Amino acid sequence: MAEAQQVVASAVRCGDEPRVDAGPPAQPGKSIAMVIEDLRNGGVLAASLGLREAAAAIGWNVKVFDLGGIVANRDKVMQEVMAFHPDGIALMGGLTLEGSSTKGYGPYDLTPFERRGIVLVSWHANPWPGPIAGTPVRTNVTSDPLLVARMAASKAIIDAGGRAGVVIFTDSKLGMAMTKAHAMAEVVRACKECQVLEMLDVGMEETGSRMAAVTAQLLQRYGKRLTHALAVNDIYFDYMVPALITAQQPGAGVRLISGGDGSSSAFLRIAAKSFQTATAADPLNQQGWQTVDELNRLFAHQPTSGFVAPPRLVTSENIACEGGSRMLYDPDNGYRDAYKRIWKR
Template sequence: MFKFRYKALAIAALALSLSACATSGGTATPTASKGTYDPQFTAKVQADVDQYKAAQTTLPPSGGPKAVPGKNIAIVTITLAETGAKTITDALTAAVQDIGWTSTVYDGQGSATTANDKMQQAITTKPDAIVLVALDETTVGAGLAAAKAANIPVACNACWDLSSADTKGPYADVQPALSLFSDMGKASAEYAYLQTQGHPKFLTFNDPALSNLIARTNGFDDFMTECAAAGGDCSVVANTPFQVANVTTTLAANAATAAQANPSFNAVWAGFDFAGLQIINGLRQAGLVPGTTNQFMVSANGDGENIKLIASGGYQKATVAVAFKWGAYANIDDLNRIFAGQPTVDQNVPIRLFDQSNADQAQDGTWNGDADFRAAYLATWKG
């Protein structure tokens, strides 16, 4: 999850979503392991995938403090124009209402300058805390400094690598955990390994600048390292990086170019679902979708359109969903713990892999865990 650099409407997403985009291509030096199908390694991968596909019924942590009354929260979001960021912002306002606090939403409109201005505006109202959505230290540094000077704690959703357990870095709380997004990237790669009977030849596409998306690439790379160590036959035929700001402009064409230049691939790995749809558009324009080959795509986020494609047996075969709304409630629960003088905790925000066999359980792209996380938080807050 790397530092968020954007101009104007380079919207993070959530990957959060949060959505992304393409600037261009470039092909990585192919990496490969030259062995054969390894039954022992494959059994481990199958066990991982089975676990990711299963219902995720773990509840949020219990034993937290009763709601500290009378708090006012400022929510500063990167933009309300992007679906993922708006989903999280709406979930934060719902969580604030559920715990009995009040909130005000400030729209950064996709601009670092505007977001910093909105933070300054929020600080003048003296809120008890600020929650950021997809805004990190590189984009709202002045606002973070002003909040620190005013002794206002700042939580963040979608800037996962910027918190320190000891110093709390610029943030009092960050949800979800960084490791979760790494697991998403690894899980989708493992699924592709099984679908190719242990011989995936990947085209990969991801934004190398956004924090949560970089974590997904790290998870993919971890799998490739494990495959090589096991003597497996896994390779990256070509890597095409892109930028979030260009997902609807150049990514499709770049995908078509990469596919035509590297016809030996059998699996496409995309960092997140919205980008995946643009990649499929490019492959379709190049005459590769639909086709007679066994090529397919895997991605992550659990977006509704992608779930429909998976359920229908389309080019995308799997997505790894993350419970973003749960993460928003986790932000508020951790702030409540801070107000009560208690440490923040692991909030058990889940992920789940969906393919055609379980797509009917993905709640039309609104999956947020297989347990009633909201009821669990309400029980804790009411004491």
């Protein structure tokens, strides 16, 4: 419990968030293809809006290509990207790139874009920040997934008084999701009187069709032993909460905590104290700006920034600080003006 309390105490603090303050001026006249995993995912949407905001500030053209959460769309969409002849590509989400041994398809081959001199970066397309090994993706903008997982799992342990009974929702197609899910499970299992009841593989694109039935089954199977549901993304709870409301009195029983990404719907649930008690939120808008800055550095033939923005554990106690009134975690650290100064815009 002491370790969990320390993690959470650090994770909920507001203020003094870092930012980038140096880099090359804007490289003019660039066209960017933004390839999006699924615009129905609130975290992906928020980061994509940040990227578009930053692109407007730097003076670039952006065209959006949406996979719609369906990997079978990837070849067709990438052909459309190639026909667009972009200077750079921003891959937004793991489905744009990753393969899945459990689902029977391989990672997408990006070398044709590299051969044409197209610069590639990504957001949340891999568990780890920095270059993606074995690909031409020069850097991946994300927070530390292990820190996100520790925040979420530690909050569940504290909420349950050290006696958490947890189910964990993940998506086996995505390396980011599995990394966070296994890390959350490890934290819960290290708690002597806590238990991981089950880890469930539900594709994010399947949440709308599956979560109601899965929720009913979990409530029947575990009853009061189930104190918390953890998930690798807030989208699971968009569809779990209606089933919980149908099953029991609002606000009672199961509590929900997400290890990413801090969607507006999660903020609304936390503010209303409607089942979800916390989300480990990335600064999604800031990460969209960072993605543009990383492309600009590469266009200027300079190294990427190496910057990793820390996540924030958002609860009902700290939701009002740093963007909470707009239903997102958006640091009050002046990052927009800082990037504009760097770019001389």
